[in-house]
Amino acid sequence: MNNSKGATGALHPASAAILVTGGAGFIGSNFIRYVFNKTDFAGTIVNYDKLTYAGNLSNLADIEKKFHNTGYVFERGDIRDYAKVEELIRKYGITIIVHFAAESHVDRSIFGPKEFVETNINGTFSLLEAARQLWAERSDVRFHHISTDEVYGSLGDSGYFFENTPYDPRSPYSASKAASDHLVRAYYHTYGLPVTLSNCSNNYGPYHFPEKLIPLIILNAVEGKPLPVYGDGRNVRDWLYVEDHADAIWQILLKGRAGETYNIGGECERENIEVVNAICDILEELRPPKDNTLIRKQSPAVGRYRELITFVGDRPGHDRRYAVNCDKIKKELGWSHRHNFEEGLRHTIEWYLRNTAWIEQIKSGEYTKWIEKNYTNYKKLKNEGQG
Numbered sequence: 365m366n367n368s369k370g371a372t373g374a375l376h377p378a379s380a381a382i383l384v385t386g387g388a389g390f391i392g393s394n395f396i397r398y399v400f401n402k403t404d405f406a407g408t409i410v411n412y413d414k415l416t417y418a419g420n421l422s423n424l425a426d427i428e429k430k431f432h433n434t435g436y437v438f439e440r441g442d443i444r445d446y447a448k449v450e451e452l453i454r455k456y457g458i459t460i461i462v463h464f465a466a467e468s469h470v471d472r473s474i475f476g477p478k479e480f481v482e483t484n485i486n487g488t489f490s491l492l493e494a495a496r497q498l499w500a501e502r503s504d505v506r507f508h509h510i511s512t513d514e515v516y517g518s519l520g521d522s523g524y525f526f527e528n529t530p531y532d533p534r535s536p537y538s539a540s541k542a543a544s545d546h547l548v549r550a551y552y553h554t555y556g557l558p559v560t561l562s563n564c565s566n567n568y569g570p571y572h573f574p575e576k577l578i579p580l581i582i583l584n585a586v587e588g589k590p591l592p593v594y595g596d597g598r599n600v601r602d603w604l605y606v607e608d609h610a611d612a613i614w615q616i617l618l619k620g621r622a623g624e625t626y627n628i629g630g631e632c633e634r635e636n637i638e639v640v641n642a643i644c645d646i647l648e649e650l651r652p653p654k655d656n657t658l659i660r661k662q663s664p665a666v667g668r669y670r671e672l673i674t675f676v677g678d679r680p681g682h683d684r685r686y687a688v689n690c691d692k693i694k695k696e697l698g699w700s701h702r703h704n705f706e707e708g709l710r711h712t713i714e715w716y717l718r719n720t721a722w723i724e725q726i727k728s729g730e731y732t733k734w735i736e737k738n739y740t741n742y743k744k745l746k747n748e749g750q751g
């Protein structure tokens with residue numbers, strides 16, 4: 365490493381001013397909630413978010429109410445806006461940047477990759493430049509970059525992703541995340557910027573935007589709509605409850621070593637069809653179809669939620685299996701996941717059943733139109749024999 369600046373100063377995450385990018389999204393909002401409610405944090409969090417279709421301030425309504433002007437601030441803006449980020453760093457005395465902001469949905473990246481390159485690559489570059497400027501002025505700086513296990517590509521029936529697994533991204537989403545990871549590491553090696561990275565497996569939990577598998581299946585089932593399963597339904601994902609991810613990131617801020625990457629996973633491999641079946645079975649109990657007025661209206665012939673499962677054309681370039689080895693973060697930082705899948709999934713389903721106002725609010729016209737177009741495209745692929 366060519367660290368022209370020298371040693372890093374001591375970090376004090378629990379009392380620092382932290383810039384969280386993308387804090388109005390799914391994982392970012394859960395992270396902010398976790399830090400305020402479950403750690404001894406007494407500093408300031410500035411949530412910097414553009415509020416794209418995926419960003420939603422009501423994800424943090426409770427935190428806003430409790431901590432507004434006493435530790436929590438929201439600032440709207442784009443991570444590509446270097447001047448604005450610099451201004452915020454000065455205004456709030458930011459020393460730590462925790463970077464979640466991204467375009468995050470693989471299907472969207474297939475239909476429109478441009479935004480992914482612009483936000484995930486150019487946006488990360490712009491933030492790194494702002495962090496480099498800060499690093500030139502003080503030594504107690506940290507840039508934590510949130511990434512995904514998808515940068516490692518697709519596994520066969522065996523094996524795991526380790527921190528040194530070669531990158532092999534296969535969707536525009538994962539390619540853009542891979543590029544951003546490379547930039548972050550380059551800033552460490554070239555400029556000595558104290559960075560850490562984490563590559564995490566699939567998250568699930570409250571406030572998950574309903575274009576992703578688990579919330580989409582829950583909401584469609586409750587409404588008596590088809591449950592779309594891509595391809596043969598046997599692709600495997602490694603599921604982690606979102607609060608466990610938040611805890612892992614916090615442990616990295618507290619104890620992680622600059623320049624290091626930490627894999628984070630749920631050690632919970634499930635085929636997609638198993639996940640969909642599990643959601644159907646929990647719903648049978650929590651909201652039996654015979655008592656569900658929406659089912660009676662939308663699909664009166666349906667007696668069991670599993671009858672709504674519909675195999676559709678496959679996602680192009682669909683990665684077969686992800687599985688993360690997280691021994692490093694366990695051994696070095698003492699982290700391990702606390703929620704098992706069955707308990708976390710039940711809690712998540714209960715949350716979606718309770719939070720109908722949140723669901724109605726995010727079902728904007730733009731989002732609904734996108735979903736319709738997306739599934740029309742998959743149906744087309746299937747009919748053309750490509751699915």
Ligand code: NAD
Binds near residue numbers: 541
């Ligand atoms: P999300 O789509 O729910 O939220 C992304 C947030 O970023 C939104 O609030 C959005 O408004 C904001 N944003 C987008 N573009 C922006 C821009 N140009 N400037 C400022 N803000 C912008 O995503 P998520 O699921 O919460 O994922 C957060 C991060 O975690 C991403 O970097 C993603 O790659 C990574 N990740 C996600 C998962 C997962 O399972 N969801 C797993 C591993 C890693």
Ligand code: TYD
Binds near residue numbers: 566575577580600636
């Ligand atoms: P997703 O939640 O989009 O996360 P990722 O693509 O980042 O893993 O998808 C999880 C898995 O579920 C993935 O294998 C694709 C599949 N899937 C479906 O079968 N049907 C759906 O409607 C969606 C959104 C995903």
